[in-house]
Amino acid sequence: MNDLYGLPDLDELDYMGDTVSPLQAKAEDDESVASSFRFDKDTLLASLKRIYGGQLDVSSEVEEGLWQEVYRILSEASDTGLAESGAVVSTGFRRQVAYHTAAFSAFKVHRMQNDIAARLHDSNGVLKPFKGWLNDVQPMLDHHTDSWLRTEYDTAVIRMHQAADWQRFEEDADILPNLEWMPSTSAHPGADHRLFWGTVLPVNDSFWNRHRPGDRWNCKCWLKNTDAPVTKVPDGGDAPKDRPSPGLDNNPGVDGKLFGDSHPYVAKAYPGAEKAVRKFIAEKVKEGTVIKVEAKVSALEKEKIKARTKELRKEAAVLKEESFVNKDFHKEMHITGRGIKEWLNQPHEHYAQKNELLLDINNVMKKAKYLGYGNDKHDPSVKAHLFEIEIVGDKSWIIVRELNPSRCEIYSISDSSNILRIIKEPTS
Known part of the structure; x- marks a missing residue:
């Protein structure tokens, strides 16, 4: 460890990949982005x-x-x-x-x-x-x-x-519904993403939540939208060496x-x-130095969101067969068709982003902050547990209903802090 930093030493940090210095382009890459700035x-x-x-x-x-x-x-x-x-x-x-x-x-x-x-x-x-x-x-x-x-x-x-x-x-998914993972443009590409080259999957496939060009430091792979036939998902892509680098595991x-x-x-x-x-x-x-995101949606965008919501409801159906956990909440959680519908229909400042999170609910629940519980407003005999997350920089709260000691269901999500009033037993 580097005594000067709370982070690993420069050679340990792996800032840009498995075998490269964290602060420089790969040695074999002659086509690094040309940085153009000067710190005053x-x-x-x-x-x-x-x-x-x-x-x-x-x-x-x-x-x-x-x-x-x-x-x-x-x-x-x-x-x-x-x-x-x-x-x-x-x-x-x-x-x-x-x-x-x-x-x-x-x-x-x-x-x-x-x-x-x-x-x-x-x-x-x-x-x-x-x-x-x-x-x-x-x-x-x-x-x-x-x-x-x-x-x-x-x-x-x-x-x-x-x-x-x-x-x-x-925007173009109705015409070119699939994405193809294209090879690196580097003159001497590494092996980081080679197994994904040529993969063709729908734009909305959950694979793209886990792997994308740009999820490794200095990656020069790219995506092309296409109507070419879908291919098989590559085997072995979830090995530790193929996982995104810290800080690059999201889709910008x-x-x-x-x-x-x-x-x-x-x-x-x-x-x-x-x-x-x-x-x-x-x-x-x-x-006014930074303008916070404002949710103003045009009529055309509303139609697209409506269509996407229908797609998400179908895609999310597989979630009914899964269970979800959180390190601070010692019960398994499930989601039903009703829960999926409630999540997707719930009004929200960041409506589209909130809905897309449903497909990544496993990771969302793992990372959520458990706040505590109170009585469910619809049924006082049911405990309502609250989990805090952020969507586009703003807090939201996931509601999990404990129907009985052995059954907890993800019920809905809210961006109103008023929901916090139900908490009677906060976590320490």
């Missing part, structure tokens, strides 16, 4: 002076100047990826990407400011001279504002390109996140990070 040195110095002078609570706040630079750079990467795609995406989706990019930038800055603040004092607890401290933290600054950020920039370009493509794939074309919540900046954040980021981003939304 004056901004960096001013921010460092704020941290050194104790003008920032690094645990509960996010340094404004550092965030502005990171957000600016990753936003430029997003714009570049969208331009490279050539796809036309809605204003709503672009706002969604901007919102999540702002949050990711804040998590990155929170990581950075805590990394360097931890080196302010010597072994005797005495504050180091500014120049001495600056010299000590320079390797961290190089990683956070150059090499790591360069990898994140390149990845954001690729992932935004793919996200825009995905939006187009869904669905949730608008260029980096997922499993990224180390989020999943291995310092204490206080989530609260600090949530407060900071809320302030940015209020002042």
